Amino acid sequence: MAKHPITDVPTSVYTLDDLAKLTDYSLLDNLNCDPDATETGDDYQPRQVFSGHYVPVKPTPIASPLYVAHSHTFFAELGFDHNLAQTHDFARLFSGDISDIPAPMRPYGWATGYALSIYGTEYIHQCPFRTGNGYGDGRAVSVLETVINGNRWEMQLKGGGPTPYCRGGDGRAVLRSSVREFLVQEHMYALGVPTSRSLCLFVSQTEQVNRPWYSEGSYSTNPDITVSNPVAISTRVAPSFLRVGQLELFARRARFNSHPEALQELEKIVLHLIEREYQNEVNHELALAEQILQLASAFRERLTTLISHWMRVGYCQGNFNSDNCAAGGYTLDYGPFGFVERFEPYFQPWTGGGQHFSFFNQGAAAKTNFDMFCKSLQPLLTSTPEALEELNQINLGFDSIMQQKMDKMWAAKLGLETFNSELFKQLIRLMAQSSVDFTIFFRELSNIPEDISELSKSFYETPNDVLNEQWLLWLQNWRSLINADEDINKISQKMQQVNPKYTWREWLVVPAYQQASVGDFALIHELQQVLTQPFELQSPEVESKYDRLKPKEFFAAGGVSQYSCSS
Numbered sequence: 001m002a003k004h005p006i007t008d009v010p011t012s013v014y015t016l017d018d019l020a021k022l023t024d025y026s027l028l029d030n031l032n033c034d035p036d037a038t039e040t041g042d043d044y045q046p047r048q049v050f051s052g053h054y055v056p057v058k059p060t061p062i063a064s065p066l067y068v069a070h071s072h073t074f075f076a077e078l079g080f081d082h083n084l085a086q087t088h089d090f091a092r093l094f095s096g097d098i099s100d101i102p103a104p105m106r107p108y109g110w111a112t113g114y115a116l117s118i119y120g121t122e123y124i125h126q127c128p129f130r131t132g133n134g135y136g137d138g139r140a141v142s143v144l145e146t147v148i149n150g151n152r153w154e155m156q157l158k159g160g161g162p163t164p165y166c167r168g169g170d171g172r173a174v175l176r177s178s179v180r181e182f183l184v185q186e187h188m189y190a191l192g193v194p195t196s197r198s199l200c201l202f203v204s205q206t207e208q209v210n211r212p213w214y215s216e217g218s219y220s221t222n223p224d225i226t227v228s229n230p231v232a233i234s235t236r237v238a239p240s241f242l243r244v245g246q247l248e249l250f251a252r253r254a255r256f257n258s259h260p261e262a263l264q265e266l267e268k269i270v271l272h273l274i275e276r277e278y279q280n281e282v283n284h285e286l287a288l289a290e291q292i293l294q295l296a297s298a299f300r301e302r303l304t305t306l307i308s309h310w311m312r313v314g315y316c317q318g319n320f321n322s323d324n325c326a327a328g329g330y331t332l333d334y335g336p337f338g339f340v341e342r343f344e345p346y347f348q349p350w351t352g353g354g355q356h357f358s359f360f361n362q363g364a365a366a367k368t369n370f371d372m373f374c375k376s377l378q379p380l381l382t383s384t385p386e387a388l389e390e391l392n393q394i395n396l397g398f399d400s401i402m403q404q405k406m407d408k409m410w411a412a413k414l415g416l417e418t419f420n421s422e423l424f425k426q427l428i429r430l431m432a433q434s435s436v437d438f439t440i441f442f443r444e445l446s447n448i449p450e451d452i453s454e455l456s457k458s459f460y461e462t463p464n465d466v467l468n469e470q471w472l473l474w475l476q477n478w479r480s481l482i483n484a485d486e487d488i489n490k491i492s493q494k495m496q497q498v499n500p501k502y503t504w505r506e507w508l509v510v511p512a513y514q515q516a517s518v519g520d521f522a523l524i525h526e527l528q529q530v531l532t533q534p535f536e537l538q539s540p541e542v543e544s545k546y547d548r549l550k551p552k553e554f555f556a557a558g559g560v561s562q563y564s565c566s567s
């Protein structure tokens, strides 16, 4: 089969048959399937998966599915007609029913295993078998690979029912977490941050599951009640869903010589990663060792860029372990995330996460994941010691590249051509001491104010006289560093292109998923509009509702300012 059989995309895709014509499993077929898997894909009990890169598994449809939303932006990019989202066939497939899909789509999907490390420490006891062979996609089932306009996309149902990796879990995602993931992926894309994308969201009208959550008005750190929530399936899309944790699983098996083909399986998944994500950066005609070095450099480049974007927009991935770190260098797993509102350098919304995954520690967390990535490549380089040493050097170079990216990003946020370390340190100290909103502050700063009063919209409390004085000095200092030769309006415009006006404010999203649980999706659609144009000036109504400080009552509110269970 040709690798990319279809490059001409119909301008409008109306039926599932048209989508079926675009499916292409040729790369997946290069991988090893779990030899113990059933041929039917009816594989729903937790079990050990000892080898193979994926397990065929049928998603479990949600009962009585109802369309909630689809991404208008992404549909347009794919050339899909908007009417497609509400067709019977589309709703069936993306609510988990693949019993009657047209060829060449397959009547089963697939799930993959991965390893767990917590901040670089390898864990093998987290699965029911205490071997690490039962950990992986417990509720994420891929159903389709398609090549559209030369871009390969994998479509994955999150909450698509149990897989062999479910570890006794129900395989479901609740509407709350699905709404969050659905909305934020497209928000991140609009913010210019590499990310998995959202295709669509369906909710069950009858099926509910229980999850620990927070009672109304609770200020508890951890959930204080159990709530019943409708189940939902959101479909996310990416060039691949390969994670650092996946390479790590195969590298562990190679290191431990778990089975005769362990090293070969590692090599295959690494080559697969190159093919899926790094075709432009890695020359596949080179020897394996050379390809691996190019891959490591390219991933380092992408990962450091990603973190600098996260910092730019105030995003915190509260659980940035290797199993939540996409090997393609984009954001993945929008459960434990949050966006900083009142600035705190060590902001961490996910109560299970700890300070090492907090806002300003994300560079260090990424470094730990990159270290695991390099460690996972090592077994393939044992016969080429020079390459092993070069890999080590690439790994050691992480910090300096991260620093360069970070400096460049902060300079751009401040409208400066070069980063000024002293100015930056003073700013962070002042921001932390003054109780200031991260997004509003940088957006207002983009107007290049002369006086601190022009930034008042971003302050939760009026600064005292001492702080006021320091802010004045800082502003003068900053303005003196702005390029005098450049038109100030141009600098302002450039700043507005990196400093968004609209950001994710959890307290504005909570009502959207609450109302959705009683069948009203209007707020979800409104948020879709607002969050996919974060740099634009929107209507006065939108501005007064969405461009504002977090109200006092939401500080420390359970389920709003902090949350534990994200599923």
Ligand SMILES: Nc1ncnc2c1ncn2[C@@H]1O[C@H](COP(=O)(O)OP(=O)(O)OP(=O)(O)O)[C@@H](O)[C@H]1O
Pocket: 135, 136, 137, 138, 139, 140, 162, 165, 166, 167, 168, 169, 170, 171, 172, 173, 323, 324, 332, 333, 334, 335, 566, 567
């Ligand atoms: N309800 C569930 N049923 C089965 N497995 C689950 C469930 N919730 C989470 N898991 C699995 O537990 C692990 C840790 O969960 P985590 O919250 O990181 O992932 P997630 O949000 O499901 O997925 P992803 O990382 O794919 O976005 C994952 O391997 C996930 O598949």
Ligand SMILES: [Mg+2]
Pocket: 323, 324, 333
């Ligand atoms: Mg995860």
